[in-house]
Amino acid sequence: xxTRGVRAILAAIxxxxxxxxxxxxxxxQQSRRTNNAPxxxxxxxxxxxxxxxxxxxxWNGFGDNLHGVPNQIANxxxxxxxxxxxxxxxxxxxxxxxxxxxxxxxxxEQSERAASLLRRVGSNRPIYKPExxxxxxxxxxxxxxxxxxxxxLPAGIPRAGIPSxxxxxxxxxxxxxxxxxxxxxxxxxxxxIPINGKHTPLQDLDGTYTGESVARWDGDTLVVDxxxxxGNTWFDQIGGYFHSENMHVIEQFHRDGNTLTWTAxxxxxxxxxxxxxxxxxxxxLNPRPDAILPESLxxxxxxxxxxxxxxxx
Amino acid sequence: xxxxxxKETVLRTIIIAAIATTSIYSxxxxxxxxxxxxxxxxxxxxxxxxxxxxxxxxxxxxxxxxVINTMEFEGSGTGIEYHAAVGYNPAAMxxxxxxxxxxxxxxxxxxxxxxxxxxxxxxxxxxxxxxGTATSAPAALKERLLQLWTLPYGVVKAAxxxxxxxxxxxxxxxxxxTFPLSGPLAGTTMKATLxxxxxxxxxxTSPDNTETQYFDYADHGEVLTDxxxxxHIVQKQGGRTILDIRIKTWEANNPYLVFPVPKSVTAAR
Numbered sequence: 001x002x003t004r005g006v007r008a009i010l011a012a013i014x015x016x017x018x019x020x021x022x023x024x025x026x027x028x029q030q031s032r033r034t035n036n037a038p039x040x041x042x043x044x045x046x047x048x049x050x051x052x053x054x055x056x057x058x059w060n061g062f063g064d065n066l067h068g069v070p071n072q073i074a075n076x077x078x079x080x081x082x083x084x085x086x087x088x089x090x091x092x093x094x095x096x097x098x099x100x101x102x103x104x105x106x107x108x109e110q111s112e113r114a115a116s117l118l119r120r121v122g123s124n125r126p127i128y129k130p131e132x133x134x135x136x137x138x139x140x141x142x143x144x145x146x147x148x149x150x151x152x153l154p155a156g157i158p159r160a161g162i163p164s165x166x167x168x169x170x171x172x173x174x175x176x177x178x179x180x181x182x183x184x185x186x187x188x189x190x191x192x193i194p195i196n197g198k199h200t201p202l203q204d205l206d207g208t209y210t211g212e213s214v215a216r217w218d219g220d221t222l223v224v225d226x227x228x229x230x231g232n233t234w235f236d237q238i239g240g241y242f243h244s245e246n247m248h249v250i251e252q253f254h255r256d257g258n259t260l261t262w263t264a265x266x267x268x269x270x271x272x273x274x275x276x277x278x279x280x281x282x283x284x285l286n287p288r289p290d291a292i293l294p295e296s297l298x299x300x301x302x303x304x305x306x307x308x309x310x311x312x313x
Numbered sequence: 314x315x316x317x318x319x320k321e322t323v324l325r326t327i328i329i330a331a332i333a334t335t336s337i338y339s340x341x342x343x344x345x346x347x348x349x350x351x352x353x354x355x356x357x358x359x360x361x362x363x364x365x366x367x368x369x370x371x372x373x374x375x376x377x378x379x380v381i382n383t384m385e386f387e388g389s390g391t392g393i394e395y396h397a398a399v400g401y402n403p404a405a406m407x408x409x410x411x412x413x414x415x416x417x418x419x420x421x422x423x424x425x426x427x428x429x430x431x432x433x434x435x436x437x438x439x440x441x442x443x444x445g446t447a448t449s450a451p452a453a454l455k456e457r458l459l460q461l462w463t464l465p466y467g468v469v470k471a472a473x474x475x476x477x478x479x480x481x482x483x484x485x486x487x488x489x490x491t492f493p494l495s496g497p498l499a500g501t502t503m504k505a506t507l508x509x510x511x512x513x514x515x516x517x518t519s520p521d522n523t524e525t526q527y528f529d530y531a532d533h534g535e536v537l538t539d540x541x542x543x544x545h546i547v548q549k550q551g552g553r554t555i556l557d558i559r560i561k562t563w564e565a566n567n568p569y570l571v572f573p574v575p576k577s578v579t580a581a582r
Contacts, residue, residue: 032372068369083376093402096379096473098354098363105367113539114366117380120567123402127573130437130444137385137569141536239569273440273573310536 036070036080038282041257045220048168053220053255056168058286058293069115072237075161077122077279089279090124112311119238126241126266126276139240144307146240148232152179152299154187154209156233157226158249158264162283163191165293166253166260171195173215173222179296188296193224202227207245209233222253235266236278244270258285348481352488352511357469359511361532361540361565381466383570386533386542388558395558398570399461401470403427405572406461407436423450425457426572428497429579439575449581456521458498463525465513465543468505512541524549533563540565 046054073080078095080086086095106114128136139146149155155177163175172194179188189210197214205212205228212228226249235241235249248267253260265277357363363377383400394411405426412419422433430453431439438445462471468490472479475492482489488507493499506515516525529544542563548556 032374034374034376036373036375068371068373069366070370070373070375073375078378080375080378086378088402091402095402096357096470098357098377098379100365100377101354101358101363106365110539111366111368113537114364114380115368116536116566117364117538117540118366118378121378121380121382121402123382125569125571127571130435130440133437133569133571140569141564141566 034080034083036074036078038074038261038280039259039284041259043257045255045257049170052217052222054168055166055173055222055253055255055260058165058291059162059260059283060164060286060293069118072115072119073121075237075279075281076119077124078118088123090122093123095121109311116312122279124279125239126235127273128271129273132271136240136242139234139242140238141240141310143238143240144304144310144312148234149186150304151301152187153232154189156189156209156229156235157191157211157213158251158266158278159233159235159237160189162260162262162281173224176293178293179299187299199225199227202246207231211247211249218252220254224251224253225249226251235264242271243268246270258287259283260285346477349477349479352481352490352507353469353473353479355511356490356505356507356513357473359507359541360465360469360513361538362466362469379470380567381470381540381565382567384466384540384542384563384565385568385570386560386563388546388560390556390558393556393558395556398572399464400426400570400572401461401467403572404458404461406457407433407570407572408457408460409436423453423457424572425454425461426574428454429574429582430454430457431575431578437573439577440573447575447578449578451582454497455501459494459501459518459521459523462494462498462503463516463518463523465516465527468503468513468516471503472505522551532565533560534565535562536564536566538565 048054077089078086079089080097083099084097086097087093088095144150149159160177163177165174165176167174172192175191175193177189180186191210191213193213193215195215199214200212207228207230209230211226213224213226215222215224217223227247229243229245229247231243231245233243235243235247243266246268250265250267252263260283261280262283263278263280265275266272267275354363357379362379362381364380365375365377367374382402383398385398388395392413396409398407400406403426405424407422407424409420409422422436422438424431424433430450432448432450433439433445434447435445439447461467471494472490472492474495479490479492482491484506488511490505490507492503494501494503501521502519504517505513508514512527512530514527517523525546525548527543527546530541531544532539533542533544534540542560542565544560546556546558546560547554
């Protein structure tokens, strides 16, 4: 066989071999997203016997890790709409977008430092009384040592965000928040919340991590009103946002098809100049009929003692 | 060829060359979208402003975004202690200056946010009853905003915001970015000079005739961020040095800094 013939056969084989790779590559490109927009609702909103939306379900159906940086950026109020557009949801100001200058992955140090910045760039910040400004700044700077949710303590409310499971019963709700291992080592939390219940007077409550909660319907939105907290939690994932035992939290849950939108408003007149409301967060229903929450690993903080810098994400 | 015709030819050649050179210079100094789209991202990257992270990203591949919002720095010079809290969303700055002199130390807190400028008797004065006094200072608005936008990060942000009004040119071998400011600073032109690493080394503003030089870039934060900040700032107005400070710390990790406008200040407008 001539050299030209061998080359032709090799080229044909190479082309045939490349076809699946090209198809796979196209599939991969199509399934990638270049924005951090919340999931769009689809399907109908099921109703409970009393006519209100049924919130029952496992709410961890998001394709990406709910705790991943793209979603954390969104939680911080920064919407990246495309590879050329982003803006701050709170102020409306545009944020400059740049193409990545490399396709190489970042190393751990680069990723952590970038994540730390990305999670704090949004403008939606609670306004503390001036005498606490330095304290909040210091707590955030020293979060590796100061963050009360490290060392396997519960994250508390509203820091825990959207429960991974909601059970809607005729007279009450059950919320479950699985614990996490790793550096962000928190304990599993649950809440049992009566509908149309009444609060115990605040002075009669011992502060707890989830507080005392009562729920009511405002149209199709579930409103959960909580107080009676321990002061030993922060009220958001970042920022050193401590609170007093007089914190009052109002959460709103709104189901639209297979999505659940959550916001929380924090009132704490002891330390805040004005109430603060989180950026809305959206969870996606796990569509599997057999979806369950597996048992969380026992919380055992092993990394904290080895941290020697103030970097954290 | 006669001597006179040779001279004429040489003169004509020189004139043509001069016109050609001027044309080429003008071309580089004029609006250059290609240079702008390369230089501004390069300047942002040099400062560490452009960031992304893929921790837990799944199938999401986001572009880089400008991660600079709040920062805080402290510096000192001869007879001066300087402490600045900076924010770009909203545009705000609080500068505490302590000057030491024969008459004893003089301390001032000068704050600006959006269209408001005011002086504080203590940090956050006027926000809580009985906690200090906030005095409106509208005449200082432009000067204070200019301090904010003259910082290297402000220059990049403002140049990007100016869009196709931003020009990129070369002067004495250095890249120069020129653009007009807008909003309360409309009428002001900013000119920034970049070094070979695309770091901003000099910012000139007109018509106020101010020149600010930045030296010794590094990550000066206690929480390391890979954001480069200047280690030495020298500012001159009309040729006279008005600020010369060495930086002690520059916290760029979007620290908790807020700039609520006291009601007494909003009411004073």
